[in-house]
Amino acid sequence: MLAGLARDGGLYLPESWPHFSKAEIAALKDKPYAEVAFRVMRPFIGDAFDEPTFRRLIGEAYASFETPEVAPLKALGDSGLHLLELFHGPTLAFKDVALQLLGRMLDHTLAERGQHATIVGATSGDTGSAAIEAVRDRRTIDIFMLHPRGRVSEVQRRQMTTVLAPNVHNIAVQGTFDDCQDLAKACFNDLAFRDRHALTAVNSINFARVMAQIVYYFWAAVKLGAPDRPVAFTVPTGNFGNVYAGYAARQMGLPISHFVVAANANDILPRFFEQGAMTMAEVIPTYSPSMDIQISSNFERLLFDLYGRDGRALADAMTAFRATGTLKVGANALGGVRELFDAGRLDDAGTLAAIADCRKRFGETIDPHTAVGYAVAQQHRRDPAIPMVVLATAHPAKFPDAVEKATGVRPALPPRLSDLFERAERVEGLPNDATALKALIDERMSAIRGSARAAGRAPAKARP
Numbered sequence: 001m002l003a004g005l006a007r008d009g010g011l012y013l014p015e016s017w018p019h020f021s022k023a024e025i026a027a028l029k030d031k032p033y034a035e036v037a038f039r040v041m042r043p044f045i046g047d048a049f050d051e052p053t054f055r056r057l058i059g060e061a062y063a064s065f066e067t068p069e070v071a072p073l074k075a076l077g078d079s080g081l082h083l084l085e086l087f088h089g090p091t092l093a094f095k096d097v098a099l100q101l102l103g104r105m106l107d108h109t110l111a112e113r114g115q116h117a118t119i120v121g122a123t124s125g126d127t128g129s130a131a132i133e134a135v136r137d138r139r140t141i142d143i144f145m146l147h148p149r150g151r152v153s154e155v156q157r158r159q160m161t162t163v164l165a166p167n168v169h170n171i172a173v174q175g176t177f178d179d180c181q182d183l184a185k186a187c188f189n190d191l192a193f194r195d196r197h198a199l200t201a202v203n204s205i206n207f208a209r210v211m212a213q214i215v216y217y218f219w220a221a222v223k224l225g226a227p228d229r230p231v232a233f234t235v236p237t238g239n240f241g242n243v244y245a246g247y248a249a250r251q252m253g254l255p256i257s258h259f260v261v262a263a264n265a266n267d268i269l270p271r272f273f274e275q276g277a278m279t280m281a282e283v284i285p286t287y288s289p290s291m292d293i294q295i296s297s298n299f300e301r302l303l304f305d306l307y308g309r310d311g312r313a314l315a316d317a318m319t320a321f322r323a324t325g326t327l328k329v330g331a332n333a334l335g336g337v338r339e340l341f342d343a344g345r346l347d348d349a350g351t352l353a354a355i356a357d358c359r360k361r362f363g364e365t366i367d368p369h370t371a372v373g374y375a376v377a378q379q380h381r382r383d384p385a386i387p388m389v390v391l392a393t394a395h396p397a398k399f400p401d402a403v404e405k406a407t408g409v410r411p412a413l414p415p416r417l418s419d420l421f422e423r424a425e426r427v428e429g430l431p432n433d434a435t436a437l438k439a440l441i442d443e444r445m446s447a448i449r450g451s452a453r454a455a456g457r458a459p460a461k462a463r464p
């Protein structure tokens with residue numbers, strides 16, 4: 001949880017998956033979300049948190065959601081399609097489900113150890129605000145969030161820059177999202193700098209995020225008849241973190257018949273599932289920007305299984321992929337993975353049509369990411385008797401322009417964000433220059449440590 005990415009560049013995974021019996025799965029039915037969350041995540045926690053503490057952190061995390069259900073499941077008529085609404089958290093996208101919990105787990109652990117951590121991250125939109133909301137006002141954490149200046153939507157920018165908490169530092173970089181990512185990486189690659197500030201990443205490769213996302217697969221499946229009846233899931237996919245959590249749920253014993261990986265025009269994953277080869281291409285901007293990704297960082301976790309859990313073979317394949325832009329898997333591994341995963345793509349015109357269609361047929365307004373899932377799901381119903389759950393990953397008001405274009409109606413922000421456009425913003429500009437970024441962080445952090453000392457608080461140690 002604290003390290004995020006391993007120092008050798010690899011990703012963390014549990015040595016083995018905990019297993020839930022049929023009776024244990026059945027016992028989750030009709031339990032509140034927080035109780036399901038506690039039971040599903042308990043086996044991963046070991047002795048890192050005692051039971052009352054972990055229950056309290058879960059309770060606080062999900063109390064920040066707008067609906068007491070946390071993740072409502074809605075049937076779309078009698079089509080057999082269901083929407084699992086994951087967007088009722090503070091920033092209106094599914095990333096809150098994991099980050100609201102991770103922020104509290106980090107804060108609790110750091111406070112207990114008398115330590116401080118510094119998060120440096122890059123965002124093209126949703127991750128930034130969800131991470132900021134998760135750690136705002138925490139004394140144990142400072143967060144520096146880089147976004148490409150003028151290239152995130154106004155709602156997305158304001159969700160970050162209107163958080164005026166003293167530990168939140170928004171930086172608008174003169175450059176692209178890739179430049180922002182390179183700047184963040186430069187901070188992590190400078191090991192002296194990394195250690196000096198105890199840098200931590202909360203991006204989707206952090207296993208604690210995957211863990212928190214496993215919960216809602218159990219939550220939805222038991223509502224639809226698991227463990228006695230299988231369920232299928234369609235997941236609007238970018239970094240593969242969300243759908244990988246579903247794969248983990250299946251490894252843990254949940255009867256999931258298959259997954260549908262839904263992509264926009266950035267279709268590296270559908271091409272992989274069709275051809276058994278992953279080949280990089282240019283990123284194309286779409287109406288579903290959180291899926292405008294070419295290299296899905298969590299896909300490496302699935303590849304680990306496809307490489308027979310041979311870490312060395314996978315590390316070699318990933319190195320070759322970065323050098324040549326291509327990665328292939330054998331026919332056997334591909335056959336196995338195709339039994340479990342379908343994949344499909346939808347372009348921008350199709351996305352607008354899907355938003356309009358869902359509203360007309362079922363009276364539900366969906367966001368462009370969800371719309372990609374909604375349309376692709378219908379092309380991959382393997383068995384009409386098996387319920388198909390489409391993960392609704394963002395609130396339509398987060399992407400009002402596309403929704404208005406599709407339906408003629410501009411979706412309103414929920415009450416808690418209705419004054420977003422009147423709130424004051426705080427953000428600093430920065431050239432696309434790693435030296436300038438590191439100087440800014442050094443300067444800011446030494447001022448923060450100085451004022452902690454002046455206030456008589458022992459400045460927290462950077463985590464070794």
Ligand SMILES: *Cc1c(COP(=O)(O)O)cnc(C)c1O
Nearest residue numbers: 126238239240241242290393394
């Ligand atoms: C992040 C995000 C996705 C992609 O999720 P991954 O876990 O990266 O595959 C899809 N939709 C929305 C709205 C998102 O914010």
